[in-house]
Amino acid sequence: MKHLLIILILAITVSACQKKDTTTPDAGKVTINITSPVPAQVFRSGDTMHMVATVSYPSELHGYELKISDSATGNILYDEDEHVHNDHFEINSTWVDTATTAATLKLELTVEVDHTGTEAEKTIYFNYVP
Amino acid sequence: MKRIILSMLLAICIYMPAKACDVCGCSASNQFLGVLPGYDYNFIGLQYMSTYLSSAHPSAYENRPYEHSREYYNTFQVWGRYNMGKHYQLFAFVPYQYNIHRQDSADALHSGIGDISVLVNRILINKEHKKLQHQLLAGGGIKLPTGSHTSLSQLDKQGLPNMQPGTGSVDFMVNTNYTLRRKSAGINADAAYTFTTTSKDSYRYGNRLNAGAMAFYSFAVKKFAIMPVLGARYEYTLHDYDNYNRKWLNEQSGGYMLYATAGIQAYYKRLGARINYQLPLAQHYSSGYVTANYKVESGIFLLF
Numbered sequence: 465m466k467h468l469l470i471i472l473i474l475a476i477t478v479s480a481c482q483k484k485d486t487t488t489p490d491a492g493k494v495t496i497n498i499t500s501p502v503p504a505q506v507f508r509s510g511d512t513m514h515m516v517a518t519v520s521y522p523s524e525l526h527g528y529e530l531k532i533s534d535s536a537t538g539n540i541l542y543d544e545d546e547h548v549h550n551d552h553f554e555i556n557s558t559w560v561d562t563a564t565t566a567a568t569l570k571l572e573l574t575v576e577v578d579h580t581g582t583e584a585e586k587t588i589y590f591n592y593v594p
Numbered sequence: 595m596k597r598i599i600l601s602m603l604l605a606i607c608i609y610m611p612a613k614a615c616d617v618c619g620c621s622a623s624n625q626f627l628g629v630l631p632g633y634d635y636n637f638i639g640l641q642y643m644s645t646y647l648s649s650a651h652p653s654a655y656e657n658r659p660y661e662h663s664r665e666y667y668n669t670f671q672v673w674g675r676y677n678m679g680k681h682y683q684l685f686a687f688v689p690y691q692y693n694i695h696r697q698d699s700a701d702a703l704h705s706g707i708g709d710i711s712v713l714v715n716r717i718l719i720n721k722e723h724k725k726l727q728h729q730l731l732a733g734g735g736i737k738l739p740t741g742s743h744t745s746l747s748q749l750d751k752q753g754l755p756n757m758q759p760g761t762g763s764v765d766f767m768v769n770t771n772y773t774l775r776r777k778s779a780g781i782n783a784d785a786a787y788t789f790t791t792t793s794k795d796s797y798r799y800g801n802r803l804n805a806g807a808m809a810f811y812s813f814a815v816k817k818f819a820i821m822p823v824l825g826a827r828y829e830y831t832l833h834d835y836d837n838y839n840r841k842w843l844n845e846q847s848g849g850y851m852l853y854a855t856a857g858i859q860a861y862y863k864r865l866g867a868r869i870n871y872q873l874p875l876a877q878h879y880s881s882g883y884v885t886a887n888y889k890v891e892s893g894i895f896l897l898f
Binding site: 472475476479480482483484485523524549550551579 | 768787789800801832833835836837840841842843844845846
């Protein structure tokens with residue numbers, strides 16, 4: 465009984481110590497590869513735009529935000545965010561623009577490295593023609 | 595007496611936060627025994643447990659408002675006790691989970707059979723001494739990953755991992771339960787500790803403690819035996835690991851909750867019923883972003 469109790473106390477004490485990954489958050493180590501759209505690509509009204517990207521990092525990432533905005537007015541046309549808890553992930557989303565005026569649009573992919581505001585970002589500009 | 599001291603020592607040691615590192619935490623759902631019906635009898639019961647949590651945390655992204663959500667955990671459980679000879683008691687728990695995550699008026703529902711647990715307790719003490727009746731149980735058990743569980747990467751898009759019916763892991767439990775009774779009044783103290791293991795997708799929930807102390811008094815009303823109970827419960831959970839193999843500790847999980855609890859048990863012949871209400875007195879859960887609002891536990895059981 466005594467031995468069992470000692471083993472139990474030791475097990476609880478040891479298991480209460482939680483090791484953690486001590487990698488220092490570094491946005492510069494995030495690799496963002498946007499394969500679609502490509503810079504200066506032209507889309508016409510009704511076209512389906514595929515947004516395809518891969519993201520990787522040496523440690524845990526926490527999420528991303530994918531946003532399309534009008535580069536002149538700043539109007540946000542598309543906004544998607546997801547929680548992700550992995551060191552790599554893929555994004556595969558679609559969007560259809562039906563606006564009536566031509567514009568240069570900005571695609572921003574923001575990756576959340578930690579929960580204290582460390583972020584990595586990549587931007588692509590492309591064109592929309594009605 | 596020696597056994598009482600050893601068990602109390604165990605309970606005290608379980609209560610102690612680890613001083614070797616700055617961790618502390620608590621969980622939303624824990625299995626505990628508390629004040630048990632009719633010691634000499636086997637029983638089978640149906641139990642309903644409900645927990646309501648709310649959370650408010652800053653958005654991970656700039657210029658976004660705080661994100662608010664509510665989580666409702668509902669467990670319907672068949673449980674029972676079977677006396678194996680004079681010294682051992684077998685407990686089994688078969689839960690059905692019905693959990694709702696509500697954010698921006700949108701509900702995400704996670705339901706299904708949960709993780710089945712089996713517990714074997716040894717009756718260490720059951721005797722009367724100077725008009726005081728002592729009863730001490732201690733033992734351990736296992737929780738099996740019978741409930742559905744989705745890997746974290748997929749579930750990120752649906753809600754919190756702890757909303758799922760199952761944890762995806764085999765967990766081990768130890769517990770002790772002590773009751774001291776004099777005539778119609780008594781006290782009950784219990785502590786249960788769960789050692790978690792890593793699921794197939796490398797997620798690992800934090801180890802959990804659930805401990806409580808209750809005072810009770812029984813009296814008769816016509817053919818009914820009525821027993822009000824009053825006490826406190828303490829829950830403490832270590833942080834979860836998003837990926838245990840990579841040591842990705844989720845420091846926004848875990849914490850503690852201290853509840854005041856009041857309830858009543860009623861018996862008619864071999865049929866019993868009970869209801870308990872728990873209100874938080876103090877808490878710090880998920881870095882303070884999650885607030886426990888209340889817990890309700892009720893059930894009926896048949897002694898045989």
